Amino acid sequence: MMKIDVLTLFPNMFSGVLNESILKKAQEKQAVTFNIVNFRQFADNKHQTVDDYPYGGGAGMVLKPQPIFDAVAHLTKECEHQPRIILLCPQGERYTQKKAEELAKENHLIFICGHYEGYDERIREHLVTDEISIGDYVLTGGELAAMVVIDSVVRLLPGVLGNEASPVLDSFSSGLLEHPHYTRPADFRGLKVPDVLLSGNHRLIEEWRQKESLRRTFLRRPDLLENYELTDQQKKWLEEFKKNER
Known part of the structure; x- marks a missing residue:
């Protein structure tokens, strides 16, 4: 069973997300446990202050190292396995499906969700193992980013999705975008499902699915093809797509 701890100043933000849909089912199947911790409780001052003005001046407040260091120490004091300690921040590595698959192999993840202007640099340099950004934009805090990463990781845990092939066939898992999907009716207001899918x-x-997966990737995310090793058949399809584009 994977254990996930989340350090946050706003624990109520997680209640709805973690107790609905796939994340709820994952807990019921005992694939994962969640522990949401308000790290303000680890502050060593009577006002439970967790932030302070930055040295050298500047706008905004900075999260102090002490509460977060002590919170992580508390969560790891009896750990059997060394956890991955993940800092959500705009300066982190861009999050990918490959990273999700990597994290899904771990036994214990700790997410640190910041607020205010940023973190004391000593948290980044001496405590965390991973820094993750979910995109080139800035949020008000790390909570939403943590939810994104948690969802993408937990759905990969064995037994969570039910169909073991589901995560393998997802977009990005194979290196290409996923092919189109259709369901009943076969004819919806004159819009028909491709004949091949009805052929049996x-x-x-x-x-058809492999070709359409390659076509969609070529049209929407050609950058994914730069380091993708094409088969001979895929090379032929790709030339066909390029001719049609001309």
């Missing part, structure tokens, strides 16, 4: 020929259906 599984070989042709799989070939």
